[in-house]
Amino acid sequence: MIGLFKMMRNKRLFVLLIGLILFIAVMGFSLSDRKDLTWPEKFLNDTVGYVQQWFYKPAGYIAGLFEDIRTMRELYEENERLKLLVASYSRDKSKYNRIEQTIADLQAKLNFTEEQKNRNNYTYMIAQVVSVSPDAYNKTLKINLGSRHGLKEDMAVVTEHGLIGLISSVSPFTSNVTPITELDGQSANPKWISATVEGKEDVSFGIIESYNIENGQLLMTKIAEDDPLAEGDIVITSGRGGVFPVGIVIGTVDSRQVGDFGLTHTAFINPSAEFDKLSEVLVVKVPDAVGEAE
Numbered sequence: 001m002i003g004l005f006k007m008m009r010n011k012r013l014f015v016l017l018i019g020l021i022l023f024i025a026v027m028g029f030s031l032s033d034r035k036d037l038t039w040p041e042k043f044l045n046d047t048v049g050y051v052q053q054w055f056y057k058p059a060g061y062i063a064g065l066f067e068d069i070r071t072m073r074e075l076y077e078e079n080e081r082l083k084l085l086v087a088s089y090s091r092d093k094s095k096y097n098r099i100e101q102t103i104a105d106l107q108a109k110l111n112f113t114e115e116q117k118n119r120n121n122y123t124y125m126i127a128q129v130v131s132v133s134p135d136a137y138n139k140t141l142k143i144n145l146g147s148r149h150g151l152k153e154d155m156a157v158v159t160e161h162g163l164i165g166l167i168s169s170v171s172p173f174t175s176n177v178t179p180i181t182e183l184d185g186q187s188a189n190p191k192w193i194s195a196t197v198e199g200k201e202d203v204s205f206g207i208i209e210s211y212n213i214e215n216g217q218l219l220m221t222k223i224a225e226d227d228p229l230a231e232g233d234i235v236i237t238s239g240r241g242g243v244f245p246v247g248i249v250i251g252t253v254d255s256r257q258v259g260d261f262g263l264t265h266t267a268f269i270n271p272s273a274e275f276d277k278l279s280e281v282l283v284v285k286v287p288d289a290v291g292e293a294e
Contacts, residue, residue, distance in 0.1 A: 123287075124158075124283065124284060125145060127175075129141050141177040142174055151175050154166055156237075158282050162272030163244070165179035165182070193237060194237065195237060205223070208221075209221055215268070218250070220253075220269050232252060235252070248284070254268045
């Protein structure tokens with residue numbers, strides 16, 4: 001029994017010794033300067049490479065997926081920033097255009113009022129149009145100035161382009177304006193406009209008594225046969241009649257023809273003012289001295 005144990009112990013030592021020798025031999029062989037691998041090394045290398053590819057590719061796909069997600073998130077955030085910049089630019093551009101247009105409008109009004117003040121000593125009050133009557137037979141404009149601001153009935157209302165109409169009624173803080181497009185020569189109390197031609201004030205005269213809605217023109221009547229009024233002339237208020245002050249532009253002569261019975265002529269006038277989408281108007285304030293002189 002004891003001899004058997006000694007024999008097994010000797011075998012273990014022998015196997016351990018052989019294994020150590022083989023390990024040293026393999027290590028020495030592996031570390032030696034050689035070009036070719038042994039077939040066990042080749043087999044092990046191929047096996048490891050084959051197994052690695054199954055782990056490497058999914059790992060690469062997963063890494064690429066996370067990279068793509070990160071890139072997409074960055075693109076999304078960049079896109080959102082660009083959207084905000086575009087929206088901000090559009091808002092600022094619109095605001096700039098609106099301010100620029102407002103400045104241009106105010107400059108035109110200033111130039112107009114200064115010119116009229118120097119010419120006729122008129123002053124003007126800027127009023128906002130707050131509403132337009134939907135009544136087809138009584139179209140009026142409501143403005144945000146009234147008797148508390150010094151407005152009275154029959155004061156002329158204009159824009160820098162030309163005559164708009166007359167104040168028809170006044171409240172403390174608002175007033176109604178009847179435009180010249182509502183002129184009706186057949187009405188019981190017609191507000192005819194005494195008119196002349198700019199540059200021909202002493203030799204030209206007529207009455208603007210109605211408006212043709214079909215062709216958008218004013219009708220000027222009672223023009224003398226020898227009156228020098230001609231196509232292209234600028235028609236202005238003459239100041240006669242005591243309603244409309246002198247020198248306000250009404251429109252431009254489009255055509256002239258012989259009137260009823262051939263005794264006088266009539267002319268068709270294109271209004272200078274634009275009546276659509278009015279937002280601001282000017283109320284003409286005539287000095288008392290001028291009004292008394294007229």
